Amino acid sequence: MAVLTIERKVLEKNDAVAQTNRQLLKSLGIFSLNLVSSPGSGKTSLVEKTIEHCREKIQMAVIEGDVQTDLDARRVDALGIPVVQIVTHGACHLEAALVSDSLKQLDLTGVELLIIENVGNLVCPSGYDLGEDLKVVIVSTTEGDDKPLKYPAMFRNASVLLINKIDLLPYLPASIEALEKNALSINPDLKVFRTSCISGEGIAEWCHWLQGNIKKK
Amino acid sequence: MHELSIAQNIIDIVQENLAPDQKQVVKTVRVKVGKLTNILVDSLLFGFEALTRETNLDGVTLEVEQLPLRIKCDDCGQETDLDDYVFSCPVCHSSAIKVISGQELLVQEIELND
Numbered sequence: 001m002a003v004l005t006i007e008r009k010v011l012e013k014n015d016a017v018a019q020t021n022r023q024l025l026k027s028l029g030i031f032s033l034n035l036v037s038s039p040g041s042g043k044t045s046l047v048e049k050t051i052e053h054c055r056e057k058i059q060m061a062v063i064e065g066d067v068q069t070d071l072d073a074r075r076v077d078a079l080g081i082p083v084v085q086i087v088t089h090g091a092c093h094l095e096a097a098l099v100s101d102s103l104k105q106l107d108l109t110g111v112e113l114l115i116i117e118n119v120g121n122l123v124c125p126s127g128y129d130l131g132e133d134l135k136v137v138i139v140s141t142t143e144g145d146d147k148p149l150k151y152p153a154m155f156r157n158a159s160v161l162l163i164n165k166i167d168l169l170p171y172l173p174a175s176i177e178a179l180e181k182n183a184l185s186i187n188p189d190l191k192v193f194r195t196s197c198i199s200g201e202g203i204a205e206w207c208h209w210l211q212g213n214i215k216k217k
Numbered sequence: 218m219h220e221l222s223i224a225q226n227i228i229d230i231v232q233e234n235l236a237p238d239q240k241q242v243v244k245t246v247r248v249k250v251g252k253l254t255n256i257l258v259d260s261l262l263f264g265f266e267a268l269t270r271e272t273n274l275d276g277v278t279l280e281v282e283q284l285p286l287r288i289k290c291d292d293c294g295q296e297t298d299l300d301d302y303v304f305s306c307p308v309c310h311s312s313a314i315k316v317i318s319g320q321e322l323l324v325q326e327i328e329l330n331d
Contacts, residue, residue: 001328001329001330001331002328002329002331003326003327003328003329004234004235004239004326004327004328004329005325005326006230006231006234006323006324006325006326006327007323007324007325007326008230008234008323008324009322009323010223010226010227010230010248010322010323010324011223011226011322012230013226013229014226091222092219093219093222095222123219123255124219124255126255127219127254127255127322128219149302152253152302153253153254153255156253156302156304156316185303185304185305186302186303186304187304188304188305188312
C-alpha cells in the first residue's frame with residue numbers, strides 16, 4: 001500500500017494570487033479594503049457615503065462583487081468613480097484571481113484607496129484572501145445582536161467592524177452594546193465604528209480613520 | 218456553499234501530485250479541516266463525489282479529519298479546545314490568546330491501491 005504525502009494548503013493557488021495582488025497594490029501605494037457582510041447590510045450604501053465624504057481628499061477605485069447584475073457598479077459609476085463589476089454567476093464569494101483580472105481593467109494611476117465589495121455572505125468569503133490590507137465586516141442593527149456569535153470566523157478574520165443602520169435602533173429590540181460585546185468576545189482587536197447611511201452619523205469618523213491609514217501606506 | 222470550490226481545489230492538487238501510472242489507482246484522499254474554516258463536511262463529501270464522477274477519481278474515498286479550534290493563552294500558557302468560539306482563556310480569562318489550531322485546510326496524503 002503506497003501513500004503519497006502531500007501536505008499542501010487547499011487554497012494555496014488563491015493565496016499565491018492574493019499575494020501578487022497585495023504586492024501590486026503595495027508598489028502603487030494603494031490602501032485596500034475587502035468589505036464583507038450578509039446581503040442587505042448596506043455595503044454599497046457605505047461605499048457611496050465613503051465616496052461622497054472622501055472624494056475631495058482621496059482618489060478611489062471600486063471593485064463590486066455580486067452573484068448577478070451590475071446594479072452596484074452603476075451606483076458607483078454614477079458618482080464618477082472608476083469601478084469594475086464582477087458577476088460570479090452563482091459563486092458565493094470572490095476569489096483572488098477575479099480581483100487580479102479586475103485590477104487589470106482599472107486605471108490605477110493616482111488611486112489611493114481601493115474598495116472591494118464582496119458578495120453578500122457571512123460564511124464563504126472569510127477563507128479567501130484577496131490581497132487586501134484589511135477585511136471590514138459590516139453588520140446592520142436589523143440583523144440582531146447575536147450575528148457575531150453565529151458567524152465567528154468572519155469576525156475573527158476581520159480588522160474593522162462597522163455597525164450600520166444605527167438610525168433604526170429606536171425601533172428594534174437589538175442592543176448595540178450587546179452586538180459590540182459579542183463581536184469583541186470573538187475578536188478583541190476589532191476597531192468598531194457605528195454608522196448610518198441615512199442620517200450620516202459616524203461616516204465622518206470612519207472616513208477620518210481611513211484617511212489616517214491611507215497616509216500610513 | 219463554498220465546499221464545491223474547495224472540493225475542486227482538492228481534486229486539482231491530487232491530480233497534480235499523481236504520476237501518469239498512478240492516475241487510476243487512487244484509493245483514498247485524506248484532508249485536514251479546521252473548525253474555523255466553516256466547511257460543512259457532508260457538503261464537501263457531496264461536492265467531491267459529484268466532481269469526480271466519471272473521472273479517474275470516480276469512487277475514491279475522501280477522508281476528512283476535523284481539527285478542533287484550539288487556543289493558547291499568552292498569559293498563563295494554558296491550551297484549550299473551544300466549543301463556543303469565545304476567544305478568551307477559560308483559566309485566567311485573558312483575551313491575549315493565539316489560535317494554534319482550527320484554521321487548517323490541507324490535502325494531507327493520497328493512498329494508492331497496490
